[in-house]
Amino acid sequence: xxxxxxxxxxxxxxxxxxxxxxxxxxxxxxxxxxxxxxxxxxxxxxxxxxxxxxxxxxxxxxxxxxxxxxxxxxxxxxxxxxxxxxxxxxxxxxxxxxxxxxxxxxxxxxxxxxxxxxxxxxxxxxxxxxxxxxxxxxxxxxxxxxxxxxxxxxxxxxxxxxxxxxxxxxxxxxxxxxxxxxxxxxxxxxxxxxxxxxxxxxxxxxxxxxxxxxxxxxxxxxxxxxxxxxxxxxxxxxxxxxxxxxxxxxxxxxxxxxxxxxxxxxxxxxxxxxxxxxxxxxxxxxxxxxxxxxxxxxxxxxxxxxxxxxxxxxxxxxxxxxxxxxxxxxxxxxxxxxxxxxxxxxxxxxxxxxxxxxxxxxxxxx
Numbered sequence: 075x076x077x078x079x080x081x082x083x084x085x086x087x088x089x090x091x092x093x094x095x096x097x098x099x100x101x102x103x104x105x106x107x108x109x110x111x112x113x114x115x116x117x118x119x120x121x122x123x124x125x126x127x128x129x130x131x132x133x134x135x136x137x138x139x140x141x142x143x144x145x146x147x148x149x150x151x152x153x154x155x156x157x158x159x160x161x162x163x164x165x166x167x168x169x170x171x172x173x174x175x176x177x178x179x180x181x182x183x184x185x186x187x188x189x190x191x192x193x194x195x196x197x198x199x200x201x202x203x204x205x206x207x208x209x210x211x212x213x214x215x216x217x218x219x220x221x222x223x224x225x226x227x228x229x230x231x232x233x234x235x236x237x238x239x240x241x242x243x244x245x246x247x248x249x250x251x252x253x254x255x256x257x258x259x260x261x262x263x264x265x266x267x268x269x270x271x272x273x274x275x276x277x278x279x280x281x282x283x284x285x286x287x288x289x290x291x292x293x294x295x296x297x298x299x300x301x302x303x304x305x306x307x308x309x310x311x312x313x314x315x316x317x318x319x320x321x322x323x324x325x326x327x328x329x330x331x332x333x334x335x336x337x338x339x340x341x342x343x344x345x346x347x348x349x350x351x352x353x354x355x356x357x358x359x360x361x362x363x364x365x366x367x368x369x370x371x372x373x374x375x376x377x378x379x380x381x382x383x384x385x386x387x388x389x390x391x392x393x394x395x396x397x398x399x400x401x402x403x404x405x406x407x408x409x410x411x412x413x414x415x416x417x418x419x420x421x422x423x424x425x426x427x428x429x430x431x432x433x434x435x436x437x438x439x440x
Contacts, residue, residue, distance in 0.1 A: 085118035152186035279365030
């Protein structure tokens with residue numbers, strides 16, 4: 075397997091780009107970030123059809139593909155199971171993605187967010203054969219998958235689909251031994267099948283950056299990097315990991331992450347022990363393990379800003395803000411937790427398997 079076009083082991087996740095006041099991608103900031111990223115020697119970009127309600131792909135086409143030679147950057151895109159219902163819709167969707175991104179091929183194309191249930195849908199819609207044919211035509215260079223289920227399901231999928239070249243997994247020091255996420259167990263399955271690994275959510279949607287004061291003190295003893303840097307270095311330290319993605323929304327994030335990987339230095343023994351301590355602190359605080367992907371909000375009929383509510387609630391649980399301060403972050407003109415009608419659409423699409431309805435009920439009561 076050759077990924078020679080990839081220059082370094084850090085990728086630009088285009089899921090959380092900076093937005094303007096009129097809810098458009100801030101092209102000036104995105105252009106600056108792309109230029110800085112490429113200038114620093116990095117060239118891997120990751121998007122998906124549903125990111126930022128379709129605006130991520132459009133921004134890739136306008137700000138990356140239109141400004142750089144195709145051979146100079148690596149672009150990963152995905153086939154999301156909620157974007158098609160039958161076999162006849164898959165190929166037109168793929169061609170539309172090429173058109174929007176203004177490219178004639180994808181370096182990596184992933185079966186997005188595979189689970190036990192979505193895998194069944196892919197098989198029913200014959201997507202695996204369709205994608206293999208597209209690779210034979212040269213429209214896809216490498217076939218991969220992103221995964222959100224248990225290790226036994228990943229083992230089954232890789233056994234049945236041996237041509238998969240890489241696996242994108244949620245790996246961070248908080249999810250390392252989480253029984254729901256199974257980061258380490260899934261990583262071990264990928265290694266068993268000889269697959270290279272792409273890491274998503276290394277900072278858990280910002281949860282491992284916006285730490286409680288108690289957690290911050292653990293890392294402050296070292297004084298040699300940002301909170302994000304410890305999480306990124308942890309993820310990149312696994313031998314089979316060839317790419318770590320970070321969803322960057324500002325030049326400040328970009329500069330900090332570039333510094334972390336220029337050059338990359340694995341965590342030492344004491345730093346690894348520190349991540350163990352912080353993991354336990356976060357679990358003791360009983361925080362909601364939300365990564366702010368906002369898939370839940372996209373399908374919520376009441377337009378409840380679920381991840382924003384969870385962020386404030388987590389700060390309250392960590393005693394970083396009071397109940398009154400948490401309430402102030404959500405003025406009366408915003409949909410609130412009490413607006414939940416318990417339809418369950420959010421829970422069906424949540425990659426973290428969070429019991430969203432139960433948490434919204436708790437937030438509503440306090």
